[in-house]
Amino acid sequence: xxxxxxxxxxxxxxxxxxxxxxxxxxxxxxxxxxxxxxxxxxxxxxxxxxxxxxxxxxxxxxxxxxxxxxxxxxxxxxxxxxxxxxxxxxxxxxxxxxxxxxxxxxxxxxxxxxxxxxxxxxxxxxxxxxxxxxxxxxxxxxxxxxxxxxxxxxxxxxxxxxxxxxxxxxxxxxxxxxxxxxxxxxxxxxxxxxxxxxxxxxxxxxxxxxxxxxxxxxxxxxxxxxxxxxxxxxxx
Numbered sequence: 001x002x003x004x005x006x007x008x009x010x011x012x013x014x015x016x017x018x019x020x021x022x023x024x025x026x027x028x029x030x031x032x033x034x035x036x037x038x039x040x041x042x043x044x045x046x047x048x049x050x051x052x053x054x055x056x057x058x059x060x061x062x063x064x065x066x067x068x069x070x071x072x073x074x075x076x077x078x079x080x081x082x083x084x085x086x087x088x089x090x091x092x093x094x095x096x097x098x099x100x101x102x103x104x105x106x107x108x109x110x111x112x113x114x115x116x117x118x119x120x121x122x123x124x125x126x127x128x129x130x131x132x133x134x135x136x137x138x139x140x141x142x143x144x145x146x147x148x149x150x151x152x153x154x155x156x157x158x159x160x161x162x163x164x165x166x167x168x169x170x171x172x173x174x175x176x177x178x179x180x181x182x183x184x185x186x187x188x189x190x191x192x193x194x195x196x197x198x199x200x201x202x203x204x205x206x207x208x209x210x211x212x213x214x215x216x217x218x219x220x221x222x223x224x225x226x227x228x229x230x231x232x233x234x235x236x
Contacts (some may be wrong), residue, residue, distance in 0.1 A: 010039050010049035018058060018069050019083050029059065029067040056080050078170045095178050095226055103219040105168055106152065107212045113158035114203050114211035121158045125151060125200050132196060136189045144189060145179045151196055155203070175226065181230060188225045195221050 014035075017023040029035070035046045050067055053059045056077030061067045071085050085094045113121075131147035135142075149172075156165045182188050195218040202214035 002033065004044045006041050007048040009186075010035070010041060010045060011052040013039065014049060014053060015080055015083070019080075023069055025069050025071050027069055031066075050078070051078075062203055072106065072195035081205065082170060095181070096223060098175060098178060098227075099219055099223045099226065101171065102175075102222075103216065105164070106155070106219065107215045109156055109159050110165050110203065110211040111166075111208040112161060112201060113155045114206055114208045116160045117158040117203055121154055122200075122204055124154045125203065128154065129193065129196050129200055132189070132193050136186070136193060141184055144183050145176065148179055148183065148192060148196070149176065153198075158203075182222070182226055185225070185229050191221050191225055 014023070023029060029050070029216075030038070032043050032046050036043055039046070050059060050061060054061050054067075057070055058077060058080050060070050061065050072081065075081050075084065085097070119230045128147045130152035132144055132151075134144040135144035135147060153165075156168055182189075183192065183219065195214075197214045199211065201216055
């Protein structure tokens, strides 16, 4: 039996090549022998890695013909779809779509968190907002992004619903890159600090509707900043 870590490594490497276009849509994967040599693994490992991708409809194994890369519209693996979309040429569209997904999940999460959050979680959220302010003053992008991400993670945990964080987790890797893209603009940091403060105030009030509205306003501000201050600038 192939070691799962090796299978994952090979599946990840193949997915990266597919997402980057090195292995194009409609094209065939290299033969098992070639993949074994390239990755230094057994045929069993290669076959299991291909099965992993086939289960997500990233590739189609055709007996006697080979294994072919399927179009993105056929893919069913969430992380694979996220990575392909984020890597695509229309990066702005992908970013806006991610905000749409965040709005759907995070507004509901904020409403639940307003009713269920603990005093300790409120303290953590306050620390995150203060950390964002300090990072902005110090022109420390990495620290700013860390506190921003942690703020939203605390809200997800504060819902007390294990499924919320599980559903949101696959978005994390792609969202980090997007946060770095938008937060690099100082005025966007200023807007984010203000909006996070308003979300915190709504959560502290315990008013679920107020928290939902505050998070929705935050998502609206984020989308507007992306369109006008990032994508608009890129198009100049």
